[in-house]
Amino acid sequence: MPAHNSAPVSVPASGPAPVPVTVLGLGSMGSALAAAFVAAGHPTTVWNRTSAKAAPLVELGAAHAPSAAAAVAASPLVVACLTRYEDARAVLEPAVAELAGRTLVTLNSGSPQGAREMADWAAAAGAAFLDGAVKNVPQAVGAPETQLLYAGDRAVFDGYEPVLRVLGGDTVHLGEEIDLAALYEMAVGATLLPALVGFFHGAALLTGRGRTAASMVPFSVKWLEMIASILPALADEIDRGDYDRPFASVGVFAAGMGDESRQAEEGGLDTGWLEPLQELIRRAVAEGRTEQSVSALTEVLRRPGPTG
CATH class of the missing domain: 3.40.50.720 (NAD(P)-binding Rossmann-like Domain)
Structure with a gap:
């Protein structure tokens, strides 16, 4: 995509001088x-x-x-x-x-x-x-x-x-390219709401058992640090298009879906937000990706599924 041409404008030289x-x-x-x-x-x-x-x-x-x-x-x-x-x-x-x-x-x-x-x-x-x-x-x-x-x-x-x-x-x-900041804002920001809703889901489970949400924070932080530590490897898998040496396979996530839903239902929680995520896993399995890395969901996302 070509860069947008800005109008000619004078800009200050780099330095400490105050700029209005x-x-x-x-x-x-x-x-x-x-x-x-x-x-x-x-x-x-x-x-x-x-x-x-x-x-x-x-x-x-x-x-x-x-x-x-x-x-x-x-x-x-x-x-x-x-x-x-x-x-x-x-x-x-x-x-x-x-x-x-x-x-x-x-x-x-x-x-x-x-x-x-x-x-x-x-x-x-x-x-x-x-x-x-x-x-x-x-x-x-x-x-x-x-x-x-x-x-x-x-x-x-x-x-x-x-x-x-x-x-x-x-x-x-x-x-x-003038749209890169907005593009990265959306790409990186896509992590925020699912991560927060996941935290709120966990908090609802714990508070339903008389525990505090605060008691979960140290463990959640550790979990997020672990996720951060594997992002470079997952990104490398995506960039190479090679999903055959997984840290965690699609099949591992597929196997846990039933327990995840049952626990949420036992806690009286709304499981509607989980369904789209689990549908991605089911589509990956249907495509024969059970043994591939969970990062192969990127390929599933490139081909939107049925909406009706």
């Missing part, structure tokens, strides 16, 4: 971003539809703009942290004239297609554009281990990297 920054959108994440910029000494202008949300940041030293257009005009670097790309465009439309020659960075949720459309919109407005994703909670913004992913023009990223890095020490440029 504007943050649009002051939800929990946007407020955390703005606070990190202020703490790092960058003159920070903020704007939000609900102006009261700017008050704590003004107390920290940020300037509150009366409109989105005034906020954009205040800084060469504009960071939009709204819910989706559509929300960012809706806020920026009245400020489109002020965007020309500036750099726009989006840190929001949305699809790779949304990122591509946003890049086209920014280019038409005469702005350089980077798309990004924050891979942590608002409370972690500014920490050395906090990861942020970016995609877009490498020269623009390099020019502003010292400013953006104050948001998290693990700041990564994925490439010039």
